[in-house]
Amino acid sequence: MASINSWLTSSHKTRWILGDQELEKRRAACYEKSLGEIERYKPESASTSAADNLAVAVSLEEQKQLLSYYEKTLSKICSLFRMPRKILAISIVYLKRFYLKFTVLDHEPWRIMVTCVYLACKVENAYLAAEELAKGVQQDARVVEKIVLGSEMTLLQGLDFDLVVHTPYASLRGFLYELENCCQFEGWDPDRAETLSSALRKRANKSLDALLFSDAPLTFSPGILAYAALQVAAKKMEGEDKQMVESFFGHCRSKAGNTEKLAEFVKKVHKLGARGSASLADEGVLKEIDRKVKLCRNPVYDPTSDQYKKQQAEKQAQKLRAKANLKRSAAASDARALGLTEIAENPDSKRRKSSPTNRVVAG
Amino acid sequence: MEHYEKGPTLGEGTFGRVFAATDKRTGRRVAIKKIRMGKAKEGVNVTAIREIKFLRELQHENVIELIDVFPHKRNLYLVYEYMTSDLEAVIKDKANLRLRVGDVKAYMRAILQGLAACHGHWIMHRDVKPNNILLGPSGQVKLADFGAGRVFGSPNDKKFTTQVFARWYRAPELLFDSQLYSSAVDMWAVGCVFAELMLRRPWLPGNNDLEQLSLIFEALGTPTEEQWPGMKSLPTASQVVFKPIASPTAASLRQLFRCGADAVDLLQQLLCFDPSRRMSAEQALRHEYFGNEPAATPWADLPRPAVPFGEEGSSRPQGGAREAAEAGAGAGNNGHLLQGVRRSSFPPEGDCARDATGVKASASEVRMSLPAEMKMGENERTPVLGGNGHRDSLEAGERPQLGSADKNYLRKRKLDMDRAFELASND
Ligand SMILES: Nc1ncnc2c1ncn2[C@@H]1O[C@H](COP(=O)(O)OP(=O)(O)OP(=O)(O)O)[C@@H](O)[C@H]1O
């Protein structure tokens, strides 16, 4: 029986491994959309300040810097709670995926970041109450609870409800296990094999950590990331260790089929790794960006904005209209059933239907 | 909601109502589960999160399709393909439905294929029972209800909750409180469903965990050290001494189930005490039972219950409470099992309290569902603030002690990754 390969049909592989151009395209499209909405829904009272508003809107590049900052913050939170690497990796990927659907102009990154940790814990059966989480982010428990519970649904939607993330740490373990087997096959004693593998693991984990902070988790499969990280880790090896690792890589390459493509991928991953370990923008710069985010938000998603309230009212009105229509068509079919071919609109019901609509929109 | 035309209510679950609906865009009939937003403090219900998490990964003809998920006014809606009934209804409708050997075979094959898909994704279902096996409008058979599901097989796994499955389908290792178990627990439940399909009533309807064990041993013999080497070391296995009972002969089982030798062999392998030797779903599908005559009935020809979901009226008893009463296996029926001393309370902790209420409930309650304790706190301890920070903790988690099952897992995981690797590099 053909063994079922969970990776190939996974949501991760089928929906969330994207080319770098695709990533940029999606981000740019969201950004355009946000700007469009800010422009369209600027408060009528102050048309000039809206223009100013747009001028201070965070740029795409600034968004990138800000999100990098929040990824690092996220990792600090995870370390504070001594969470397993896996949860850190998943929360970061959630954050990255979310901002392929929305921009920081739509949803404040701080809120989303905290919610990512909360959701990742829940998904991984390591439930952490919002109240506990609050201690980690040094905020009032009630505030954090409100933010997290308020954003959870938004986050789920941003993720398209795809919650399973395969992390490269698991793949790395697999590779190392295989390497140990290779060693034993060559007659090494198990302790020696284990020493080698654990030395590699420590270094490779560091590379994987760095890769987390780049676009790598969105562009490459965890298997490739682990392989690339292992290559970096192997560079420091010498003598027999080096030989062993080299021959293991040869074995991996022979399985990979297209070795040129593989080499090209690994090169790309290494570049991404360098980017992931690059230091953050200046604190001053980040503060400025953060300030800008607060100044200019997309009112469509801002519950405090007039536009948001207006939209809610419109939705409400639409629903009432739909209900009224339903009633009308029901009345019509009743009438038909009674043999009345032409339904005289009941002026009374019509008034009932239209008035609430008007009232709500005006309000 | 604007895309769906709401229809009648189909059923009521623990977490909300399920109603029929039509997708206005496609005209497709669907079933929509409305999930109430639970206690405000825990946000989106964990069971719903699990169901979504797993069903988004599984696309298989024997696994229910989750078509869409959307929030609407503080509720979460899960849209499923529309199903008309479940296996429990089929089993119970003795008055109208005859189940032929080929029919049972078809149900079994479908269930096993669905589970093989889950296990191939390293997902345990953990709530296999007849009413979670749904039947489609043209006879399709699909696993549903993944709210108790869980990923297994990682070397980092520490503890799973044993409060899973309805009791009658709970594997012996769970009854002995083993916290590191695997997909074999699903296979035990499949064995119970198989027996139930042939008997047309639950085979082992225990009223509490202890009675459940005694029913199992009475039916299948008390496991010897040889049959189940690890048993003695399970947390609660030493607390009770069970009277030795010989394993039943194949002939006696054939008589009980009025079935062929191949069916009995499959049943025995699914209900193997030692979880490490219990048959896997993949293996079961290769069992000669499925190759032998009569062939499995094509699903379009499978019997259908006369009364579809939502039309049962309120009187249909669900979950086997009736059988429990019928079987007369009242709580006082344990006389045969406790030969030795009961060394301490069994099972330990608050379990007794649960069982006490469980007994009461089984008489009056309409269905068996997951134990209430099956909650989210499972496995990892809730992380506590403090400690030396990131590096340390991660380092600590780095060198898991591998058991042989773990190694097997790693190897398989790696193979998965190899394929991924291959494909990615050939893209
Ligand atoms: N896809 C579906 N098509 C038609 N009816 C369904 C579907 N899914 C569920 N139902 C109906 O809704 C009922 C409730 O389903 P749900 O899975 O929420 O709860 P349950 O499994 O009955 O209970 P529990 O949550 O305790 O396991 C089912 O018993 C069934 O009657």
Ligand SMILES: [Mg+2]
């Ligand atoms: Mg159910």
